[in-house]
Amino acid sequence: MKELLSAYSDDEVSPVERRDVEAHIQICRECKKELEELLWLKQEMEIAYPLSMEPDFQFEQSVMDKVRKYNQQKQAIPKRRFAVAGLFAVLLFSVLLLQTGQVMYMAMKFTFAFVKIGISLAHAFGSILSSVPYVVEVMVPTVIIILIFSGWSIRRLLITKTAG
Numbered sequence: 001m002k003e004l005l006s007a008y009s010d011d012e013v014s015p016v017e018r019r020d021v022e023a024h025i026q027i028c029r030e031c032k033k034e035l036e037e038l039l040w041l042k043q044e045m046e047i048a049y050p051l052s053m054e055p056d057f058q059f060e061q062s063v064m065d066k067v068r069k070y071n072q073q074k075q076a077i078p079k080r081r082f083a084v085a086g087l088f089a090v091l092l093f094s095v096l097l098l099q100t101g102q103v104m105y106m107a108m109k110f111t112f113a114f115v116k117i118g119i120s121l122a123h124a125f126g127s128i129l130s131s132v133p134y135v136v137e138v139m140v141p142t143v144i145i146i147l148i149f150s151g152w153s154i155r156r157l158l159i160t161k162t163a164g
């Protein structure tokens with residue numbers, strides 16, 4: 001039943017098997033739970049790797065097509081050993097490229113995340129820094145005005161005292 005559940009979650013069951021699974025999960029809680037987990041996992045995978053899977057698959061397909069063509073062409077030529085070696089090299093290279101592509105994709109994702117964090121940090125710092133001159137611009141004239149005003153009032157007080 002476990003294999004059937006897995007196949008069911010991948011949409012790889014015959015109509016009869018589908019009916020069996022659906023009938024079974026009505027009566028078996030354990031399998032119902034397992035199927036729910038499988039479907040959830042599948043959904044998570046599709047959310048996590050929608051971009052990396054598709055282009056790679058297409059790339060793989062195109063490489064395989066080229067390899068097949070190459071193979072067909074080479075079969076007419078007597079030097080088969082070179083063709084096999086070449087084919088192997090191409091396969092190895094394409095596997096390496098596929099791996100690199102996936103790694104690069106992940107690296108790009110991480111870089112984007114870090115750049116995003118960096119930008120928001122810079123933005124936060126920027127607003128703090130740009131608020132400093134504003135504080136200076138407001139504070140300095142205010143302090144000067146207060147100093148002038150207090151100087152003026154002290155002098156006025158002294159003048160009134162002298163006059164009085």
Ligand SMILES: [Zn+2]
Pocket residue numbers: 001024028030031
């Ligand atoms: Zn069961």
